[in-house]
Amino acid sequence: MSAFDERRVALVQAEGSKRETATGYFLTGSLVLTAKHVGTSDSSFEVRSETGGAEKWSPATVVWTGAGNVDAKLLRTDRSFGDWEPPELRPEVTSGPWRSSGFASIAVDQHAGGPPDWKTLPLSGSLGLSGGQGQPLLALSLDQHMLESRISGWGGVSGSPIFADGAHGGLIGLITDASRGLANGLFGLPISQLAADIGFVSHLTPSFLGDLPQDPFCAVLTREGGSADLVATVANVLAGESATTFAGLHPEPVEIDVRSALGSVRNWVATVEALARADYLVADVTLFQPAVMLLLGIRSVLRRGVTVSVSGTGADPVAPADEELPFNVQETRLVPFSQDSSFYKRIHQALAEGAASLANDPAYLDLPAYHAVRVPRPESWATSDRDNVLVLCPYGFNYQKTFDRFYSMIKGATKAEPRRMLDLRSPRLVGQALYEEIRWASKCVVDWSHWRPNVFFELGVRLGCSDRDPLSIIDVSDQPDSADTSQKSLLVRLLQPVAYDPERLHEKKVVQLALADWAGRLATPSPESPPQVNDVSTLPSAGTFSAAQEAYRWQHDSALSRPDHQHRRRSEQILGADPIRLPERMILFAGNTAFDAALSAAAQENRIAQWLYLRHRAEADDPGLDELREELMELGPLVLEMLKGSSEPRHAGLRREVRGYLRQLADFERERTEHE
Amino acid sequence: MSEVADRLLRRVISAKALATSARDEEEWQESIDILRDAIGQARAAVANEAASTDESVKAALADLYGLLGGTWRRRGFKAPGAERRSYLTNSIEAYDEGFGYERDLEGTKDASTYNRINRLTGRVLLDAGTLSGGPHSGGPDSGLDIRRELVEAESIVRTQIETFRQRDPWAYCDLATIQLLAEPASGRGLATLQGLLRLRPQRFVLESTIATLEPLAEAAAEQRPGLVEAVAQLRREL
Numbered sequence: 001m002s003a004f005d006e007r008r009v010a011l012v013q014a015e016g017s018k019r020e021t022a023t024g025y026f027l028t029g030s031l032v033l034t035a036k037h038v039g040t041s042d043s044s045f046e047v048r049s050e051t052g053g054a055e056k057w058s059p060a061t062v063v064w065t066g067a068g069n070v071d072a073k074l075l076r077t078d079r080s081f082g083d084w085e086p087p088e089l090r091p092e093v094t095s096g097p098w099r100s101s102g103f104a105s106i107a108v109d110q111h112a113g114g115p116p117d118w119k120t121l122p123l124s125g126s127l128g129l130s131g132g133q134g135q136p137l138l139a140l141s142l143d144q145h146m147l148e149s150r151i152s153g154w155g156g157v158s159g160s161p162i163f164a165d166g167a168h169g170g171l172i173g174l175i176t177d178a179s180r181g182l183a184n185g186l187f188g189l190p191i192s193q194l195a196a197d198i199g200f201v202s203h204l205t206p207s208f209l210g211d212l213p214q215d216p217f218c219a220v221l222t223r224e225g226g227s228a229d230l231v232a233t234v235a236n237v238l239a240g241e242s243a244t245t246f247a248g249l250h251p252e253p254v255e256i257d258v259r260s261a262l263g264s265v266r267n268w269v270a271t272v273e274a275l276a277r278a279d280y281l282v283a284d285v286t287l288f289q290p291a292v293m294l295l296l297g298i299r300s301v302l303r304r305g306v307t308v309s310v311s312g313t314g315a316d317p318v319a320p321a322d323e324e325l326p327f328n329v330q331e332t333r334l335v336p337f338s339q340d341s342s343f344y345k346r347i348h349q350a351l352a353e354g355a356a357s358l359a360n361d362p363a364y365l366d367l368p369a370y371h372a373v374r375v376p377r378p379e380s381w382a383t384s385d386r387d388n389v390l391v392l393c394p395y396g397f398n399y400q401k402t403f404d405r406f407y408s409m410i411k412g413a414t415k416a417e418p419r420r421m422l423d424l425r426s427p428r429l430v431g432q433a434l435y436e437e438i439r440w441a442s443k444c445v446v447d448w449s450h451w452r453p454n455v456f457f458e459l460g461v462r463l464g465c466s467d468r469d470p471l472s473i474i475d476v477s478d479q480p481d482s483a484d485t486s487q488k489s490l491l492v493r494l495l496q497p498v499a500y501d502p503e504r505l506h507e508k509k510v511v512q513l514a515l516a517d518w519a520g521r522l523a524t525p526s527p528e529s530p531p532q533v534n535d536v537s538t539l540p541s542a543g544t545f546s547a548a549q550e551a552y553r554w555q556h557d558s559a560l561s562r563p564d565h566q567h568r569r570r571s572e573q574i575l576g577a578d579p580i581r582l583p584e585r586m587i588l589f590a591g592n593t594a595f596d597a598a599l600s601a602a603a604q605e606n607r608i609a610q611w612l613y614l615r616h617r618a619e620a621d622d623p624g625l626d627e628l629r630e631e632l633m634e635l636g637p638l639v640l641e642m643l644k645g646s647s648e649p650r651h652a653g654l655r656r657e658v659r660g661y662l663r664q665l666a667d668f669e670r671e672r673t674e675h676e
Numbered sequence: 677m678s679e680v681a682d683r684l685l686r687r688v689i690s691a692k693a694l695a696t697s698a699r700d701e702e703e704w705q706e707s708i709d710i711l712r713d714a715i716g717q718a719r720a721a722v723a724n725e726a727a728s729t730d731e732s733v734k735a736a737l738a739d740l741y742g743l744l745g746g747t748w749r750r751r752g753f754k755a756p757g758a759e760r761r762s763y764l765t766n767s768i769e770a771y772d773e774g775f776g777y778e779r780d781l782e783g784t785k786d787a788s789t790y791n792r793i794n795r796l797t798g799r800v801l802l803d804a805g806t807l808s809g810g811p812h813s814g815g816p817d818s819g820l821d822i823r824r825e826l827v828e829a830e831s832i833v834r835t836q837i838e839t840f841r842q843r844d845p846w847a848y849c850d851l852a853t854i855q856l857l858a859e860p861a862s863g864r865g866l867a868t869l870q871g872l873l874r875l876r877p878q879r880f881v882l883e884s885t886i887a888t889l890e891p892l893a894e895a896a897a898e899q900r901p902g903l904v905e906a907v908a909q910l911r912r913e914l
Contacts, residue, residue, distance in 0.1 A: 579878075
């Protein structure tokens, strides 16, 4: 039973280009469901609950937004207002009596000279499903009647929950709009559209990771059968260096147990989020277990670093022979695990050096793929994509026969040429070309047979960077039996590869049928809709991509870096951050006099560009004006230093401008200090 | 590096540029005030937990004191008699302060020998007799054994050049200065200058090295004739 609870009705205020008031409902103590159209992308939110003791307001952030025209969003309040379980979602209820309560503007209690009191207006009535074109809506008839002249008085009820009225109760939708023609009519969004969305459901049910820390944190990806000592050692490193190297980092590492990560769709989504958010990841790659490799592939799409791979935990060897190393990790440094203090030092050094390099070097990578999957689509993509299917599969004599049999089958179903990594024709380095293809290929088949680590890393990359799921297949002899509870079995349950018998491929039509079905779905993509959750243990279509897109820390994306920061970085790459103290040349062949002169000129131009951009911002009365002034005060002397001695008229003019501006800023600061 | 330290270092770099510019225009007091203000901020940061352990902040402090010492020195060269001596003494005090921070950084990526060398050259400028092992004629820490300090400094810079400062032009300038002061024979010092030139240093490095060696040559030409030759060689490269 899940009845409507008046205490969980929340007043939502959005502050942005315009101020709006609406209704929300606490699904948990800190998670508020409201309508998407409340506020804009630049709005800040505050939520009020009457149950919050003396402090009734809390800032809130948007944690999920409905896709397309799904008019719903979730806000998370900074503090919890109660120990509430999510209500039961009842998508099957589309008719009958309903009840709710909302902050309709008609119910505002006005005081002379004081702020108004927002009061809730109890709402009830009956509902039915409104079909026709577009997504279905709940048509709500109200017991309450609004005067026709006051129809705008419904303003504020958007986001009110719609509960089934009766013994069973349950959340069946939320109010999104008022009827234009009926004084007692409202419209609502059916809960079915939210219950089917992997992102929405993920927020409602707790994952094995619990709430991830809000501070920067380190995650430890542990393997099946690994040693608990790895997590303990990483915890010791973080604690031991918390005052210096890892200042500001959450003191406890977050363990991602690989089997738990595969245990349910919710856990999978939480794992993808953790991989996206973890500032550091220590991964146990001993034996290159498939699920660990898969998660590393996803991590390599989401973060440039810092990721450290550890090998040799438990009783297993530190590292296999070179020829057994998966192609994708051959260039990755493996830190050998040991029980002594040397491992502590090695892991500390790897994490600290990785972080320093990540901060200073835009090209830094500790896993492959991050840059390659961000390369623009090739010019020839339109034709090559139509004519080809990417096949990620094992290599070797034993598999070649299977592939030969598949070849015509895939070609027949897709009308396109199957291509493996070794068939790619791009002149790029093999790894680069592969990841680029993994990102852009519309059609991709992945053969899990032999459980090759390479293939699982590549599959992880594909799931993370493409919303077109590949068709997964597996040799029936490699499929774990149904009683198995190992990661392999969990992976099969989560991603549902199609099993085939290589000796009876043409006799049994399983793969042909799967290929035809998959190719058909690719040819007629469904309109934009969130991945549908059908089963708690099987990942919906594009589920990983959707989770990755939600969790991606876009704030780190280089495309967003400020133009003046880019110019500063370029200048510092040439001359260093402090060229007077450290005049050592870092650019290769800078001892060539002509090149050196050109480099100095380039550094100069970048500083000028940095100055001009900041000036433009300052003149435009940027909201961060104080900070801009400070930056200009710092930059001005560097520009003057760099232009010193130049006889170019434009440089002389700029020197005058910089000096004049610095004087103005100094006067401004002086006046402000005197005023204070 | 912490965010506090990063922000501070940017301010310090800017202050150094501003102070250098004022110094070049012989606006001595303005330059000194800018440096003292930056030193105050950096010392406050060192006293503050957030940046106290950051080596780069200590390196910045050492550098600021070095620049302050250099400004006092240049001011001294332009001043007459007693005033000159007073400014040169201020200069040595600034280098001594900087040396305090510099010493903590030995063996780190931020290691430098600028203050270590200039606290010695400053004393030579006050009294060239110290090169012959004679007693110090006033100035701070008059008991300092310049010749022994030069030997120790040479060993340190040599080790640094063999390792992480192999392409740092300042290390070669420091080593050449030490070698030219340490012995009457000029061979080793001039060879080190050749090493510096092979790095193709930027012009301001050569100008700064000349600015260090030239007054020393004037003060100690008799005991150390190689100084004159070194200045002439560097001038030819400008």
